[in-house]
Amino acid sequence: MGHMTTEPKSPTARAVPAGPSLPLTERQEARRRRILQATAELASRGGFDAVQMREVAEAAGVALGTLYRYFPSKVHLLVATMQDQLQRLHGTLRKRPPTDADPAARVAQTLMRAFRAMQREPHLADAMVRALTFADRSVSAEVDTVSRLTTAIILDAMGPAGPPSPEQLSAVRVIEHTWHSALITWLSGRASIAQVRIDIETVCRLIRLTTPQQA
């Protein structure tokens, strides 16, 4: 791959946000991908602390300044990594959706599947989740994207129902809260895997409160 491609001058004369709105060139897309991959690799090795901006830049073969142009902070970088991983997960889940008849059980099943994925790469999970909850207002847009992705995954699991009711959305939000927070307690060693499962199953009962009648 040793020839030239195009590289336009500037979409907004500022940065290179993740927005799919800006048409990145091949090279830029490739750089972005290399950065995310390097991040995931370092994170898998040693968690949040092991993701050092200088090392990410070196591993991805870009200058430090470039890394910061693509991701304005370490938290942005890790949240973007989480977006990436979540999308992957969403794809996997779509292929083999949960089979249980009860929507609440399907959601619990789905989240436990996601949880098992986390267990396979606990360091990576640590880095992404810590970044997510540590994120301040300057990252809210990106965090929101992650949140929407999670919501989509849960709604998918709930079933083919059309537009969810406001009550259902509240329940989903609470489930998400529990999911994130339970994950944190597990990652920081204050809760066991069994405990996380119980918490997830407990909160999923809320779904039954909002869908007494089954389709």
Add this chain to the structure above:
Amino acid sequence: MGHMTTEPKSPTARAVPAGPSLPLTERQEARRRRILQATAELASRGGFDAVQMREVAEAAGVALGTLYRYFPSKVHLLVATMQDQLQRLHGTLRKRPPTDADPAARVAQTLMRAFRAMQREPHLADAMVRALTFADRSVSAEVDTVSRLTTAIILDAMGPAGPPSPEQLSAVRVIEHTWHSALITWLSGRASIAQVRIDIETVCRLIRLTTPQQA
């Protein structure tokens, strides 16, 4: 206050953890208190970022090394601050407990009261909550203390019932998860106050599932 007090050589020859087990001398107690007060003040001003270890040390009138002897990291410091504030809150709540007949409503009421306290000092809340969720394993003991305090507050609100059932404990844990996570979404500007209220009320319904019969 210009005379001498006692200051023993060493309880454990290591550090000065928060454990009430070690009998700190008056002076040490005073230092600890000054540090916590300085922290709360700085945090109230500008949140997590405004709590800079050098500034805390200067405001408290201790050397940087001493600050680190009392609190081995910024996160430890802020989690200890949260312990402090929670204890205060617990005291306040004990004096005027919620009046509603329904346990679930009492819990929701209590949490909303706590939430209003947070709204009064959003920056302080930001600093404490961010520290709490960012804490890694090295702080798990202290975070656990905060968690137990929160649990105690919720159980208090649930009523004078004796030993809570395992189911109730699960529900309380989920409520705690929701509480923390909802707080974060509010602090990072991704959820409105109204939304937080709804989430809290939603999750509190779980209590009704575990206490169908009222005392």
Add this chain to the structure above:
DNA sequence: CGCTAATCTAGAACAAGTTTCAGACTGGGT
């Protein structure tokens, strides 16, 4: 009082996130 261990202080030193800058490179428009 004088001894000794532990504590506290002041300040330097170090680590990692972030910013900045000068210069090389790219690619589209003329």
Add this chain to the structure above:
DNA sequence: ACCCAGTCTGAAACTTGTTCTAGATTAGCG
């Protein structure tokens, strides 16, 4: 082919959390 705006690079600088060191203080104890 030349020009220009915009991008990337390499390296230094700056910030703030954390660690380290040498010396002054303090406190328990004979």
